[in-house]
Amino acid sequence: MEMKHLEYVMVPLGFTVLVGYHLWLIITIYRSPKRTVIGINAESRRQWVATIVSDPEKNAVLGVQTIRNNIMASTLMATTTITVGSLISVFVGSTSSTGKYRYILLCFLVAFLCNVQSIRYYAHASFLVTLPAGEGRKDYLAAILNRGSLFWSIGLRAFYFAIPFFLWIFGPLSMFFSCYLIVFVLYFLDFTRTSSYDPYGYVQKEEVNNKDIESVGQSGGNNFVANSCIHSPLLEGHIMTSN
Known part of the structure; x- marks a missing residue:
């Protein structure tokens, strides 16, 4: 009973810290994108699109190859998530304790769907990058690339959320401390340390x-x-x- 009561406190508290950090990250991206690596990368992609579109005959092949690399990365992630998710679903069907494994399976399914959407946007961008220059084409192509990258980031975050749920199997304290450790690491990966x-x-x-x-x-x-x-x-x- 003491361990059960500890689980009622530690698990919601750790999950609240993890969700609260990402809500703060989203607000910071909208208000001060220059403070976050995600905002800086989005602007860098816009500048990359401007460079590619400025001379499509010369840079079209380079643009398609760059987008193809992103498609391959998203394909690898989607394949990994659906494979691991299938293994977890088989394990869930053969055991009576399914509560924690269902959360892990949900994280992998979200990661799979996000990576599929990322492939969709990147594939569409590979067609747009070879079109002749036109009014509004640069902004539209940059928006498509940023959407693909957004779904890639969400899919990767789903992986991060699966880690505390997996460690929850070994006890509520493992889940609680893993949430704080992930937030600590993500802070240094998400925010810039120079102005x-x-x-x-x-x-x-x-x-x-x-x-x-x-x-x-x-x-x-x-x-x-x-x-x-x-x-x-x-x-x-x-x-x-x-x-």
Whole structure:
């Protein structure tokens, strides 16, 4: 009875911490996307689309190959989730204790559906990237790519939610501490730790530098100055990676 009472307290508390963190993350993405890695990556994809669309004849193959890599990653995740989910469903059907396993199965089913939707959007983007330039095409393609990435992120979060439910099998304390550990790790993966990284102004800086290069070339400037203008934004930027 003491362990049962402990389960009534620890499990809801750990789950509340995990859900509360993601609600805070969603609010931060909408209000201050520059503080989150998800917001920065979304803006980076918009800049990537602008680069690809600027010269479709030259960059179409590169764009299709990049999107194909995302499709392969989503396909791998979808295959893994449906395989593990099938094994769990077989185990649930052969045992009497099914409560905790049903939550794990639900997480894997959500991950599978999200990865399937991600494949759908990426496949549609592979057609759009090869179309000739048109009005509004750049914004629409960026929106499709960001939606595909959003479903990929939700599917990955479903994996994270499955971990505490799995550890719940070994006791409520394992589930409780795993929730706090996951939130601690996700905080360092989701939020930026520097305010000097500015992907929003990178394209504008690049356009200004290109204009400066053209003006220097027209006025008879030397190649050394031009090369310095080309590489200065890259030297001033900061590189950031995420899961």
